[in-house]
Amino acid sequence: MGFRIIQKDGNARYGILDTKSGSVETPLFLPVASQATVKTMPPDVLKKIGVNAVISNTYHLHLRPGENIIKKMGGIHKFMNFDGIIFTDSGGFQVYSLSDLKKVTEEGIEFKSHIDGKKIFFTPEKVIEIQSDIGSDVMMVLDECPPYPVTYEYAKESLNLTLKWAERSKRFFNQKFKGKRAKPLLFGIGQGSVYIDLRREGIERLKEFDFDGYAIGGLAVGEPKDYRERVVSEILPFYPEEKPRYLMGVGYPEDIFFSVKNGVDIFDCVLPTRNARTGLVFTSRGKLRIKNAKYTDDVLPLDPDCECYVCTHFTRAYIRHLFQAEEYLSLYLATYHSLFFFSRLMERIREAIREKRLEKFEKEFFSKYSIQE
Ligand SMILES: [Zn+2]
Incomplete structure (x- = not known):
């Protein structure tokens, strides 16, 4: 299991990502299946279209139907009847974008459900547990996603918290899956807003924890396109060459070309699905x-x-x-x-x-x- 780069063209990479549910070629675009469905698409149709991997969401599935139900139904692949590869986002981004009432502490994030207002507490460990119960193939660590624009001081503090959480996530993951053969992959998430030095410091620290892959998080949150491009082109050289790189929340075909040429391997975005439903x-x-x-x-x-x-x-x-x-x-x-x-x-x-x-x-x-x- 892991990632193999088969061919390079400049900085662009063609590779294979091996997971417990099979392998998939990269560069890869993940359609969004937050509620354990790519909206309007039955899974056999997804396979026919060539969609072999999707990304679901810890926050949404925890609130409804609850990971206990999914586990009882034999895991998310059986539950939604999709035998491809299922990534799950940690929910950090959704807590930031959907829940007004949140309180971030060193321990975790307290927030109110956007469905019924119920109080919920996410810790880095809890988020690994939930993704494990869901049956995710590729898990994301809990991170704090700062909004845009944000001051340097806030971005720095937020990054430090994200790094502490990343370390806890990896330690907990290692304990939980120690000696297990079919284990999921765990990706770390780089933050630091539009500040290159923070992002660089962040990825250097994340590398020490030896994740299976590394995401660039906290982009596509309203920053200008040239800021985003600067972050991608200037920060990717510091990402580990041999691990998959995942640019979260991107994007348009022009963004995909730009990022692939800079060495990004994985994307996800609601664009093709959400826009289609508006015509x-x-x-x-x-x-x-x-x-x-x-x-x-x-x-x-x-x-x-x-x-x-x-x-x-x-x-x-x-x-x-x-x-x-x-x-x-x-x-x-x-x-x-x-x-x-x-x-x-x-x-x-x-x-x-x-x-x-x-x-x-x-x-x-x-x-x-x-x-x-
Ligand atoms: Zn067509």
């Missing part, structure tokens, strides 16, 4: 808002260059009609296409790295794809 889909020409009146009698598919089920069977006019009539099928069809688009994009990126022609593929991709809407 915004990704195509080889760029973003397309299917609700736009100009598609009322358009006989073309969502993306004329796409071979997916949706694009080979339905017109823009029909899908627009479904959205206008608020038919549930609209959500399924739009999500299906956008996930297929991301899945295919990652597949082509992997192919290009293997054949050492990523720059060329990027130029080819953006000769058609427009970042503007």
